[in-house]
Amino acid sequence: MSFTEFINESWVTLLLTFLPLYYAFVLLKQERIEMIRPKGSKALAKKLRKPYAHDAGMIMLFTGISMGCITIIRLLNHVASLIGTVIVFTGFVVAWKRTYDRYERKV
Numbered sequence: 001m002s003f004t005e006f007i008n009e010s011w012v013t014l015l016l017t018f019l020p021l022y023y024a025f026v027l028l029k030q031e032r033i034e035m036i037r038p039k040g041s042k043a044l045a046k047k048l049r050k051p052y053a054h055d056a057g058m059i060m061l062f063t064g065i066s067m068g069c070i071t072i073i074r075l076l077n078h079v080a081s082l083i084g085t086v087i088v089f090t091g092f093v094v095a096w097k098r099t100y101d102r103y104e105r106k107v
Contacts, residue, residue: 001075006075009074010071010074013067013070013071013074013081013085014071016063016064016067016085017064017067017068017071018064019064020060020061020063020064020067021060021061021064021065021068023035023036023057023060024057024058024060024061024064025057026057027053027054027056027057027060028053028054028057028058028061031049031050031053032053033049033052033053033056036056041104044103048103051103052099052103055099055102055103056096056099059092059095059096059099062091062092062095063088063091063092066084066088066091067085067088069084070084070085070088
């Protein structure tokens with residue numbers, strides 16, 4: 001498989017690698033939680049902003065790294081990469097729901 005064929009086949013997983021990594025950087029280093037919260041949502045308490053940014057950033061970091069691994073797995077086996085993508089997406093949804101329940105319900 002040439003590099004061009006690889007990019008054509010795996011551009012979605014590459015996108016799902018770099019977008020979460022960007023948001024992880026923004027959340028973990030800059031703590032800009034307004035980038036991921038919907039417009040018009042109630043503001044978090046000052047003491048909850050840093051833990052919320054850390055938890056959400058760690059979720060994004062895990063998702064980005066996992067999707068990077070799945071991109072590499074895609075070179076070897078397409079079925080395994082599909083199964084891995086479903087597992088990572090399910091883990092993302094569950095972790096995000098827990099984070100939402102922990103911080104957003106307190107507002």
